[in-house]
Amino acid sequence: MTVLQMLFLMLSGFGAGIIGALFGLGGGILIIPILALVLKVPMHNAIATSLLCVIATSSAAASKNVARGIANVRLGMTLELWTVAGAMVGGLIAGYLPGRTLMLLFATAMLLMSIPMSRGVEDEGHEQDSSAGNLEIEPLAFRDRLRGEYFDTAQNVTVSYRLTNLPAAMGVSVLAGGLSGLLGVGGGILKVPVLSLYCGIPLKAAAATSNFMIGVTAVASAVVYYGRGDVSPLITGASVLGVFLGSRIGSVIANYVHPRRLRKAFALLMAIVALQMFWRAIGGNVR
């Protein structure tokens, strides 16, 4: 590997890190095609690098989001139980399904979800002033203990919210974990829109909570790839370092971008990635 290639990988990781922090993704969706298509890196090495980038994005962004209270730690840990379980099952099923089928299923799901995401549901399910503190006198039901609030610097308000649909959140967590085990991505691309549109979690909190979760999900798969010798230190190291830097900047930008713009951009990204995956699955050499 040349110095130029290492710098290219660092820049690619930097861009993926910014996008990952903005939209609750791990950056793997961008890293895998760059490594496999541009640098001709074997797919197993590309996925291993992607998983470590997912961990880097999650850890770097979550350290800030947890400190600011944007990531909902109780909700994140509750859903992590389901995500990790899904990742285990997904990893086992992956051995029995052809890659082309998996890619087409994932692309279909993403394309379908980008439509309601682009239309948006404007901040439903949460108030902008927390008067819910009085409720804490009585013992809280489990679902009520998953509520949260954070200060939105873009709108200059305190946003309070409560989870409106725990079964949907658990269901999408299992699915997202399964996809992570199957394809080596973080799973935020499914969790963020469902939490935002159907579970009453504001987009910023959904993205931050997803980011908080996906590192742990990725660790389970990353350890396996590492054990198999699929981690190439120079390729992975250069990519991950770029992601570290990009995700730090992305998490700062996310605090100053209006949620509506964030949602539109996220929907567009979902559609582009879905079309890219369709193209690859139909016409490419998918193993």
Place this chain on the structure above:
Amino acid sequence: MKQRNPLASATLFVGVLVSTGLLAAGLAQAILHPERLRQDLPPLSSLLHGILTADPVATINAGLLVLMFTPLARVIVVTGEFVRDREYSFALISIGVLLLLTMSVVIATL
């Protein structure tokens, strides 16, 4: 509802800082001394020796291992925070996550 978890945040921050430092040092060594590069991963037993002797691959490898351990450490710390705050239902959930992660590693190595 209070949502600050300073120890979890600090754990992630320190993990990121240490792994970033090791990766940056290893990549800098690789750029400055390309003759020291090797394709295989050094054994874990020689990791510390590799870092001390400025072996680029060993240093990068150490950074990647710290990175993989960081989310696990975060789960352990969050579990401790839940116990400290007497939020036992969430502490049990966190222990469940740790058990599942352990199971996945065991399944993967079978």
